[in-house]
Amino acid sequence: MGFIMLDETDKNQLEQLLKHELKELTLSIYELKRLLEPVSPDNAIGRLSRMDALEMQSVNTTKLQNQQNRVNQLQKALLRLEKNYDFGLCFECGETISLERLKLKPESEYCVSCQQILDAR
Ligand SMILES: [Zn+2]
Numbered sequence: 001m002g003f004i005m006l007d008e009t010d011k012n013q014l015e016q017l018l019k020h021e022l023k024e025l026t027l028s029i030y031e032l033k034r035l036l037e038p039v040s041p042d043n044a045i046g047r048l049s050r051m052d053a054l055e056m057q058s059v060n061t062t063k064l065q066n067q068q069n070r071v072n073q074l075q076k077a078l079l080r081l082e083k084n085y086d087f088g089l090c091f092e093c094g095e096t097i098s099l100e101r102l103k104l105k106p107e108s109e110y111c112v113s114c115q116q117i118l119d120a121r
Contacts, residue, residue, distance in 0.1 A: 091114075
């Protein structure tokens, strides 16, 4: 393991991307947590039946968990990027992850081929 050579422009761009994603997710998590606060039975559920409300709650709980996982990944990626350590290297095979992939998904921990294998499991 080591590091990949990123020029300053790419590094800054990826750093901005990571920070931007983190900010968006933080807001979204805040909103979801607010939605997941228990609602008293006579409170503004409106036309939603109790079943609908429960279903929505379960959907939002899953969403919240996914987003919290992603925040962890993004924070780890940001740390790796800032320390210039192991950022952009595949956790599985150690190969460099392409810059295009990193720009789409800066928290990528695997290269495309390893990711495909992992997803297929
Ligand atoms: Zn790989």
